[in-house]
Amino acid sequence: MNYPGGIKHKIKNDKTTTINTNYGNRGMTLENELNSSNDYYRLIDKAIIYKKPTPIKITNVDYPSRDKAVIKEAYFTVPSTTDYNGIYKGKYIDFEAKETKSTTNFTLRNIHPHQIEHLKSIEKHGGIAFIIVRFTILNETYLMPINKLETFLDNNNRKSIPIDYFREKCYLIKDNLKPTVDYLKIIDKLMEDKNG
16 A cells, blocks of 8 residues: 555655555565465465455445455454465364564554454364564564463563573574475474363
């Protein structure tokens, strides 16, 4: 999505001009890599996991022609639950993905209480629920099972989760080629630990 009118930038000759700066892909690296990883999982028939569409209601559309319709106004119908869901080895999977530029912590403002409740409910009903958090500057990506998030919330009054908690209690997702974010390798370990 472009911000209306773009952002004003100064040019060398001291004139101010408006340039449409697209911020739509800012912070989307993890999402793009997860989408690519999920495409790969489907391609090799390993899992069926998709990004959930954002629930919006369109209220105004401009139709200059049939193939050039433009949404002019829309709003969120309900708070979205989490980013991804699907099935792997007969188990329902549901998770949220977040990025942070912090090198010391992950602020809890980034995940909403209704998302945490949703993930707890998934686990209660036998599904696999977790969050994936990427510390972009550190280039570290972690899978935090919902029970680890619950434990932290139950035992802390902090407004953020320190990086050390991720390093000690969660699972580092190592960089990979195919798929880029191979989180199912960790899910395999979690399923093995639970069964064994």
